[in-house]
Amino acid sequence: xxxxxxxxxxxxxxxxxxxxxxxxxxxxxxxxxxxxxxxxxxxxxxxxxxxxxxxxxxxxxxxxxxxxxxxxxxxxxxxxxxxxxxxxxxxxxxxxxxxxxxxxxxxxxxxxxxxxxxxxxxxxxxxxxxxxxxxxxxxxxxxxxxxxxxxxxxxxxxxxxxxxxxxxxxxxxxxxxxxxxxxxxxxxxxxxxxxxxxxxxxxxxxxxxxxxxxxxxxxxxxxxxxxxxxxxxxxxxxxxxxxxxxxxxxxxxxxxxxxxxxxxxxxxxxxxxxxxxxxxxxxxxxxxxxxxxxxxxxxxxxxxxxxxxxxxxxxxxxxxxxxxxxxxxxxxxxxxxxxxxxxxxxxxxxxxxxxxxxxxxxxxx
Numbered sequence: 001x002x003x004x005x006x007x008x009x010x011x012x013x014x015x016x017x018x019x020x021x022x023x024x025x026x027x028x029x030x031x032x033x034x035x036x037x038x039x040x041x042x043x044x045x046x047x048x049x050x051x052x053x054x055x056x057x058x059x060x061x062x063x064x065x066x067x068x069x070x071x072x073x074x075x076x077x078x079x080x081x082x083x084x085x086x087x088x089x090x091x092x093x094x095x096x097x098x099x100x101x102x103x104x105x106x107x108x109x110x111x112x113x114x115x116x117x118x119x120x121x122x123x124x125x126x127x128x129x130x131x132x133x134x135x136x137x138x139x140x141x142x143x144x145x146x147x148x149x150x151x152x153x154x155x156x157x158x159x160x161x162x163x164x165x166x167x168x169x170x171x172x173x174x175x176x177x178x179x180x181x182x183x184x185x186x187x188x189x190x191x192x193x194x195x196x197x198x199x200x201x202x203x204x205x206x207x208x209x210x211x212x213x214x215x216x217x218x219x220x221x222x223x224x225x226x227x228x229x230x231x232x233x234x235x236x237x238x239x240x241x242x243x244x245x246x247x248x249x250x251x252x253x254x255x256x257x258x259x260x261x262x263x264x265x266x267x268x269x270x271x272x273x274x275x276x277x278x279x280x281x282x283x284x285x286x287x288x289x290x291x292x293x294x295x296x297x298x299x300x301x302x303x304x305x306x307x308x309x310x311x312x313x314x315x316x317x318x319x320x321x322x323x324x325x326x327x328x329x330x331x332x333x334x335x336x337x338x339x340x341x342x343x344x345x346x347x348x349x350x351x352x353x354x355x356x357x358x359x360x361x362x363x364x365x
Contacts, residue, residue: 008058012145012204016247016270016294018327024356025058025145027296027332029251029273034338035345042342053142055349059330061207062135062199063149065128066191068120068160089159090118109160112176115183123190129198136199145204147249148195152210153185153232154219160184170220170228178228185232192236193243205245207272208236213254215278222258230262237267249296253334254278260293270294273334276316277302283323290328298323299333299348306339310347317351325358 007022014021031039031051040046046054067073067088076084076092083095090108095101109115139146151159157180158166169177192206212219220228237248247269250256255278256263256271263271274280274297282298298320299305304313320331331352336345 008143009145009203012059012330015324015327015330018291018294020325020327020358023358024321024324024352025330026055026352026356027057027059027272027330028052028055028334028336029061029297029332030335031055032335032337035336035340038338039342039345056352057144057332059145059147059204060135060139061147061149062132062139064132064191064195064198065125066150066156066188068187070125070128071121089156091159104162107160107162109180112173112179115176115179120183120187123187123194128191129195132195133198136201146199146201147204147207147247148192148199148201149207149209150188150192150195152208152212152250152252153181153188153229153236154212155210156188157181157184167219170224174228181228181232185236189236189239192240196240196243196245202244203246205247205249205269206240207249207251208268209251211251211253213252213256213259213278215254215275217255218259222262225259225262230266233263233266233268241267247294249294255280260289264289264292268293270296273297273332275302275334276300276304282320282329286323286328290326294328294330296330297332297334298329299331301333301335301337301340305333305336305344305348306341307344310344313344313347314351317348318355321352321355331356 008025011021011023011025015025036051039051068090069088072086073088074086076086078084081097083097084105085093085095087093091104092106093102094105108118136146161169161180166177166180169180196202196206218225240248248267249270249272250263250268251272253273253275257280270293274282274285274295276298277300282295285295300316304316307313323329324331
C-alpha cells in the first residue's frame with residue numbers, strides 16, 4: 001500500500017506556505033539501486049512497484065541536460081579496461097569498466113584567459129529537454145508536486161575548474177573565482193528559465209543543487225560566501241522568482257547552518273536534506289526559522305535509520321513529525337542505501353502512516 005495520494009501537490013503547497021497540511025508530505029531524494037534490489041528480494045510481490053510510489057514521495061525534481069556542452073557527451077575511447085568520456089562539463093574523465101567513480105584527466109578551463117574564450121552551448125537546445133519533459137508528464141500523472149532542478153554556482157564551478165583549483169582560486173585569486181561563478185551561474189539561470197517555461201513548472205518552482213558543505217562546516221567561510229556567492233545567489237533567485245517560480249529550494253549536503261541567514265537574505269525559501277548527522281536538527285531549526293525557511297528532509301540516513309534500535313528510530317521520526325504540525329516541513333532523508341534494512345524502511349513507513357496525519361479527516365491510502 002502506497003502513502004502517495006492525489007492530494008500530494010496541495011499538501012506540499014500547504015507545508016511550504018507554513019500551513020498545517022492534512023497529512024505530512026514526504027520526499028526521499030534517492031533510493032540506491034542496491035537498496036531497491038534488496039527491498040524487492042525481501043518481498044517478491046514488489047517486482048513491478050516503483051519504490052518512490054511505494055514510499056509515497058509527494059514531490060519530484062526532474063532535471064534537464066544542464067551540462068555546459070551536452071552535444072559532446074559520450075564515450076571517446078577504451079584502453080585496457082579504462083573508459084575515456086566527455087562528461088559535458090568541459091572535462092574528459094576516466095572510469096574503469098563496471099565502476100562508478102571517475103578521474104578527471106583533462107579540463108577545458110585552465111587559466112583566466114581560457115575562461116574568456118569559452119562559450120557554453122545555448123540553454124534552448126532541444127536535446128536538453130527531451131527526456132526531461134517525459135519525466136514531467138509521468139510525474140504529474142502521479143499527482144506529485146513538480147519542481148525543476150538546476151545545479152548551483154559552487155558545485156558546477158568545481159566541475160568546470162576542479163574542486164581543489166577552485167578552492168585555491170577563492171583563496172588566492174578571488175576575482176578569477178568570481179568570474180567563473182558568474183559565468184557558470186548565468187548558464188544555470190538560462191537553463192532554469194528554459195526548464196520552467198518548457199515544463200510550465202511555475203506553480204512550484206526550482207531546486208538548486210549546490211553541495212558546498214562537509215559534515216562539519218561549509219567549504220569556505222561565511223565571509224567568502226558573502227563576497228563571492230551571495231550576489232550571484234541573489235540575482236539567480238530573483239530572476240527565477242521574477243519569471244514566476246513560486247519557491248526556490250536549496251539542496252546542500254552537510255552542515256549548512258553557518259550560511260542559513262545569508263541564504264534567507266538571498267531569497268532561498270527552503271533547504272534539503274537537513275542532515276542530523278551534520279548537526280541540523282529540525283525541532284531546533286523550526287524554533288529559530290519558522291515562517292522564514294522551510295525544511296525538506298530531517299531524518300538521519302547515516303546513523304539512526306541504518307541502526308538496530310527500532311525504539312530510537314521511532315523516537316527520531318515521531319519527534320520530527322511533531323515539529324511539522326504547523327507546516328514548514330516535508331519529511332524525508334537524502335537517500336536510502338543498502339545499509340538501511342527493509343525492516344527499518346518499513347518501520348519508517350508505518351510511523352509516517354500512523355503519526356503523520358495532522359487532521360483526523362485525512363487518511364493515507
